[in-house]
Amino acid sequence: MAFGLLKYGFSRRYPARRDIPPTPDLKPSYDVVIIGGGGHGLATAYYLACNHGVRKVCVLEKGYLAGGNTARNTAVIRSNYITPESVRFYKESVELYGGLSGELGFNLLYSQRGQLTLAHSDATLRTFRQRAEVGRFCGTRIEMVDRKQIREIVPCLNLGMKRYPILGGLWHPDGGTGRHDAVAWGYAARAAELGVEIHQRTEVTGMTVDNGRVTAVHTSRGMTRGGQVVQAVAGMSSRVAALAGIRLPIRSFPLQAMVTQPLKPFLDPLVSSAGLHAYVSQTARGELVIGGGSDPYPLYATRSTLDLKESLIAHTLELFPFLAEVRLLRQWAGITDMTPDYSPILGASPLKNYWLDAGWGTWGFKATPVAGKRLAEAVATGKPPKILKPFRLERFRSFDLVNEMGATAASH
Ligand SMILES: Cc1cc2nc3c(=O)[nH]c(=O)nc-3n(C[C@H](O)[C@H](O)[C@H](O)COP(=O)(O)OP(=O)(O)OC[C@H]3O[C@@H](n4cnc5c(N)ncnc54)[C@H](O)[C@@H]3O)c2cc1C
The missing domain is CATH 3.30.9.10 (D-Amino Acid Oxidase, subunit A, domain 2)
Incomplete structure (x- = not known):
């Protein structure tokens, strides 16, 4: 045993299987560019590839995989919200969690x-x-x-x-709980198997916007283009959206x-x-x-x-x-x-090919599967599904709020 460990430690080629392939060079373009390698970005990538056959996808992560709020949350999973819109949304997520370890082949310790x-x-x-x-x-x-x-x-x-x-x-x-980083690793491993490229240490530093579309995404490792661009950057939502010229109602x-x-x-x-x-x-x-x-x-x-x-x-x-x-x-x-109503912003943005997964405050971990699945559907088909409509950015203009302040204050 001790000898085996020593041999493994000094080995140049580690025999362990790598779930996440090393970061490749950035290609000039992708069908979908996802900014943010937390649970939400990775889940969106997985469902795009798995449910919609969209495999020319890259995930750009400025640090290491799931090192943002995905790694920091307290993993409360529940659907006991106040409004019917939210209850239906989070209930779908709880149901997805139920079968997720099996689907991803990764033990999420969901309990x-x-x-x-x-x-x-x-x-x-x-x-x-x-x-x-x-x-x-x-x-x-x-x-x-x-x-x-x-x-x-x-x-x-x-x-x-x-x-x-x-x-x-x-x-x-x-209500329940799960292993937060396993959720991200599980999605990342299966997405990578389906051809999704995961670029760690790749920070999005700017975007070129032309004619109401994001035409180039500038990163610390060069420039790329995406037919569609998704941002899923949790605590950096306003800053990244500002790179595309979008102002979000977020503090x-x-x-x-x-x-x-x-x-x-x-x-x-x-x-x-x-x-x-x-x-x-x-x-x-x-x-x-x-x-x-x-x-x-x-x-x-x-x-x-x-x-x-x-x-x-x-x-x-x-x-x-x-x-x-x-x-x-x-x-x-x-x-x-x-956000002002303690609900997320999920769906289309004022730009034609730019999608928002933002405003997750203190409650977004539980929504990782449903947000990824439904946003992937919106990006792949161009039409946000009904379940996402209450969470559109436009609601702040029409005062059609989904007030969940009382359900998120201390339970997350
Ligand atoms: C202490 C704490 C407790 C919480 N408890 C719960 C809970 O019990 N239940 C619950 O449901 N939710 C909880 N949450 C909220 C939850 O953690 C988040 O809503 C959720 O993890 C968001 O996932 P994400 O993938 O969007 O974000 P993240 O995991 O933060 O991923 C976003 C990624 O984007 C990357 N990024 C940012 N800017 C750039 C850029 N310019 N270029 C490239 N990449 C970039 C970041 O490095 C990060 O890795 C809690 C949060 C905290 C902080």
Whole structure:
């Protein structure tokens, strides 16, 4: 064993199979150029190649594959939103996740263990009732639960807290979690097998726009052209769109999260509290993943802050006081692009061959499969499918908003 490892370490040709081929030279043109090698860009590339036979596709990633928000999120997957438009959209994503490990031949550690959201006021209970009705109407599994049921779902939860009394909850058995970077790697591996070129360390630095079309994409490794161009750059959406002359209604805020040392399994469902601005889940390795709301100021920085750590920990301890001695392992941040209605921008842009996958704020990981699949359909056919219509950029001009503020504040 030791000798084998040593031989492997000194070997010049590593025998392990590479899922992602090395970055090739940039070709002069492609049918589709995708900017951003996170989950969304890679999923779009995969579905273009797999579902529509569009294989002359390149993905341009300024850093390493899935090193952006895909690598930084807390992997909450759910469909318990407020509006029917959103519930239908995220429900399709949850359904896709269910078969994705099999489809991609990649273990995504997808685990549907349910999500419990707590209500600490009558006003929250009222909105939960509405969410439960809308969810059921759209076919999602969701129900109101009382304190007794909460005790059964999460026996270790502190139901005795005085400052933020728990009045009831919203139980969503369809909620779950998955391995975030495996999602990106799985899509990348299968897309590459189908002929998609993945260019890492290739930053898009400019675009030439002529006659309402993007005619050239300039990168740190030279220029290329795309019949169609897609941007899927999460926290850089406004900046990249500006390269094409497009102004997006987006403000960018840091969002932080943290993880503790591993503990014996004690928490099966995901637990979140909008009132406390905190949510907690336990990973397969036993670590507790803890997150909350965005930082309160717009900023392009991924530093962690002490005040966020203090407030998140204080609120987590209200829910689970017995965690007081547990140590934190890591704290990190990503940049989240927030739209005025807390819903994404997905579909056509003011330019004829430029497509937007943007405004994913704090909630875009769960949408990776549906966004990739449906945007690929729009790009391949030239017609955005019905399910994407509510999320078009044009809605901000017509004030046809899809308001999800109350469903994204602390649960992601
Ligand atoms: C702390 C945190 C917790 C979160 N928790 C959740 C959660 O629990 N559930 C959930 O659903 N969502 C969550 N999110 C949101 C989620 O992470 C994102 O919405 C989602 O990952 C976006 O995926 P993406 O592929 O669009 O972006 P990314 O993974 O960020 O990919 C975009 C890529 O574009 C690249 N790029 C940027 N500019 C350029 C350029 N000029 N040229 C080339 N490439 C470029 C970047 O390097 C990056 O790799 C969370 C986010 C954070 C930060």
